[in-house]
Amino acid sequence: MEGVEQIVAEHPFFAGFDPAYAHLVGHCAKNVRFDPGRYLLQQGAPADQFYLLRHGRVALELSGPGRGTVTFQTLGPGELVGVSWLVPPYRWTYDAKALELVRAISIDAACLRGKSEADHDLGYEMMKRFMPVLIQRLQAARLQLLDIYGAHA
Amino acid sequence: MHESATDPMVPRVLRVRSRRRDGPQVWTLELDAGAREQPGFAAGQFNMLAAFGVGEVPISFSGDPARPQRIVHTIRAVGAVSSALTRLGAGAALAVRGPFGTGWPMSEAAGRDVVLVAGGLGLAPLRPALYQLLAERARYGRITLLYGTRSPKEILFRREIDSWRKLTGVMIEVTVDHALQPWHGHVGVVTALISRARFDPGRTLALICGPEIMMRFAAEALGTAGVASEAIYLSLERSMKCGIGSCGHCQFGGLFICRDGPVIRYDRLREPLRVREL
Numbered sequence: 001m002e003g004v005e006q007i008v009a010e011h012p013f014f015a016g017f018d019p020a021y022a023h024l025v026g027h028c029a030k031n032v033r034f035d036p037g038r039y040l041l042q043q044g045a046p047a048d049q050f051y052l053l054r055h056g057r058v059a060l061e062l063s064g065p066g067r068g069t070v071t072f073q074t075l076g077p078g079e080l081v082g083v084s085w086l087v088p089p090y091r092w093t094y095d096a097k098a099l100e101l102v103r104a105i106s107i108d109a110a111c112l113r114g115k116s117e118a119d120h121d122l123g124y125e126m127m128k129r130f131m132p133v134l135i136q137r138l139q140a141a142r143l144q145l146l147d148i149y150g151a152h153a
Numbered sequence: 154m155h156e157s158a159t160d161p162m163v164p165r166v167l168r169v170r171s172r173r174r175d176g177p178q179v180w181t182l183e184l185d186a187g188a189r190e191q192p193g194f195a196a197g198q199f200n201m202l203a204a205f206g207v208g209e210v211p212i213s214f215s216g217d218p219a220r221p222q223r224i225v226h227t228i229r230a231v232g233a234v235s236s237a238l239t240r241l242g243a244g245a246a247l248a249v250r251g252p253f254g255t256g257w258p259m260s261e262a263a264g265r266d267v268v269l270v271a272g273g274l275g276l277a278p279l280r281p282a283l284y285q286l287l288a289e290r291a292r293y294g295r296i297t298l299l300y301g302t303r304s305p306k307e308i309l310f311r312r313e314i315d316s317w318r319k320l321t322g323v324m325i326e327v328t329v330d331h332a333l334q335p336w337h338g339h340v341g342v343v344t345a346l347i348s349r350a351r352f353d354p355g356r357t358l359a360l361i362c363g364p365e366i367m368m369r370f371a372a373e374a375l376g377t378a379g380v381a382s383e384a385i386y387l388s389l390e391r392s393m394k395c396g397i398g399s400c401g402h403c404q405f406g407g408l409f410i411c412r413d414g415p416v417i418r419y420d421r422l423r424e425p426l427r428v429r430e431l
Contacts, residue, residue, distance in 0.1 A: 059340065071332045075338045087239065099337055138343040139370070144330045148302040149273035150365040 004029045007105055011052045012078040013129060021122050026110035034098040040081055047090045049106050050082035056102035061095045072144070073137070080133055085109035099107065161397050163205060164248035165189070167224065169241045169363075175227060176307050179274065180239040181215065184224040184249065193221040195256025196281035197388060197416040200228060201396050203248035204237035211393040211411070213278035214252065218285055224249070227309070253396035255416045257282040257360050258386060266294040266352040266382075270371045272301050272343055272363020276309045278415075287320065297324040297350045301343025301367070302369035304329050304333040306337045312356050324350065343367065354379030356360050360416075361390040369426055374417050385419035405431055 005026030007013055014022060031045060032051070034040055040051055051058075058081055072094075075081055081096050081104070103140040105121070117121030170185035196202075196218050210232070216225025230236040241247060261281065263349075267286055267429035271279045286296050298317065302308055308327060318325045326346045328339035339346065343363075359375050361368045368387045375385055391403035391410040398412030406425040408414060425431050 021180075068333055071334075071336065071340045074338075078349075136345070140345060143342045143344075143366065143370065146366065147303070147330070148367050149301070149307065149330065 004031055004105065007054070008052075009032040011054065011105060013080055014054050017125070020031040021125055024115050024119070024122060025107065025112065028108040028115065029105050030108075032104050032106040034102040034104070036098055036100050038098050040098065040102070040104070041092045041097050043092055045092050046121055047082060047085040047092050047109060049109050050080065050085050051096075053077050053079050053081060054103045054105065056104075057099045058102060059097050059099050061097060063095070073140070080130075083093075083130065083134060085113075086130065131143065161250060161253070162395070164201075165248045166246055167249050168245065169243055169245045171241055172239075175309050176229075178230045178239070179227060179307075179309065180230070181225060181227045182238070182241065183216070184226070184247075186222050186224060191221050191224060192252060194218055194252035194281075196259060196285050197256035197278060198252040198254050198397075199278075199393075199415060200224070200226065200249050200251035201253065202228075202234075202238055202335065203250075204234055204241070205246070205248065207237040208234040209248070209250075209394075210234045210238070211253070211368070211390075211396070212250055213388070213415070215277040215280050215312045216284075217288075218281050219288060227274070227280075228272050250396060253393075253411055254414055257388075257416055258358070259285055262286065262358045263292050264294065264356070266295045266297070268299065268347075268350060268352050268359045268375070270299045270337065270343060270347070270359065270361045270363070270368075270375075271280055272367040273303065273307070273373075274309070275363030275367075275388070276300055276302075277360075279360060280313075283317070287317070288321070290320075290322065294356065295322060295324065297347040297352055298326070299343055299350060300325070300327045301346070301363070302327070302329055303331075305332055305338070312344040313344055326350070342370070347371065347374040347378055352378075357384060359385045360388075365389070365426070372423075382420035382423060383418060386416050387419055387422055388415045389417060389422070390415065 008026050008029050009022040057076045059071045061069050061071050063069045167184040171183045173181045175181045194214050199211045199213045201209050202212050212226045215227040228239050230239040269279050332340050357380050361371050372385050389410050393411040394400045394402040396411045398409040403410040
């Protein structure tokens with residue numbers, strides 16, 4: 001293995017991944033960097049890729065009239081940015097902004113969806129890695145929604 | 154010997170030496186013990202504080218156990234009594250009974266990594282434990298404080314947090330549930346910080362204080378990270394009245410939180426915490 005394929009295989013998200021699958025995913029991957037303040041993805045835009053963070057932190061933001069921009073989650077090295085590429089209509093539902101210099105692996109979503117359709121074992125392996133992340137974020141969102149630190153808590 | 158030293162139901166009348174705002178609706182009172190010797194307290198214990206004519210509530214110590222003459226309590230104004238207490242200015246009198254309850258298991262921390270997980274006002278009862286850990290830094294492994302609160306403006310003890318961050322071998326991470334610009338720290342639930350923290354789960358002692366839901370999730374996340382239930386301690390809160398396990402107001406299953414707690418090992422709490430009726 002070499003280059004981006006090696007980086008994919010060594011990312012915590014792919015810990016224990018079959019090298020053959022790392023090879024396949026590596027074909028959909030490239031290295032990217034974002035300077036502080038640059039957006040990795042923006043609300044409403046096509047979800048054509050997702051990112052595995054290697055360095056730096058990213059803020060997930062929502063903006064609304066009269067409320068300004070609210071950060072609802074920050075992510076760091078080893079974590080994943082972007083899950084909307086998994087389900088139609090494949091569009092981002094929030095913004096993701098680099099808080100500092102960010103280095104990441106960008107994975108082409110259409111490429112990976114195609115490979116997963118062609119090889120369901122790969123697709124299942126990917127789902128097994130995405131589902132815990134989705135569930136953790138759902139549970140976190142529930143806790144945030146409960147406002148547990150409020151005066152009533 | 155002072156009368157209240159023998160009868161836990163007889164309060165001592167103390168006066169407020171200073172009052173400092175530590176957040177929205179949160180005030181820290183330092184009480185003036187005068188020349189009278191005050192009973193020592195263990196990190197994690199609480200006093201019953203009474204505002205005259207209003208009522209009495211349990212409030213954890215938030216000061217340094219090594220300085221028992223300096224009685225410090227951090228209080229959030231949420232009800233009639235706590236609101237009355239937070240309105241007491243310098244020189245005002247209040248009634249104090251205690252200390253009561255179990256403390257954090259500091260003797261078990263020696264030689265181990267220690268992870269403190271605080272949520273909201275839960276940082277106040279953990280602060281005495283942190284003072285103790287930092288005062289004897291060489292006795293412990295890595296010390297990690299993971300603190301979650303509602304928003305940046307509600308971060309308690311901000312200046313101290315900044316000073317703790319500069320210490321060697323101490324990791325301090327603060328996260329908020331949501332933030333407007335220009336916050337550059339973590340945003341998200343405090344449990345998310347657990348997987349990012351560095352500690353040896355097999356030799357870690359974890360102390361958790363905060364809203365009960367948060368403590369349940371934090372204890373489970375620590376368990377997932379490999380920390381045994383027997384090495385996780387929670388500080389519980391119920392309707393404490395007498396402080397000595399007599400009145401039954403704070404009964405939680407087979408436990409009286411004022412006497413058997415507030416600090417209790419997680420393996421004794423895991424099942425009762427799942428019972429909604431408790």
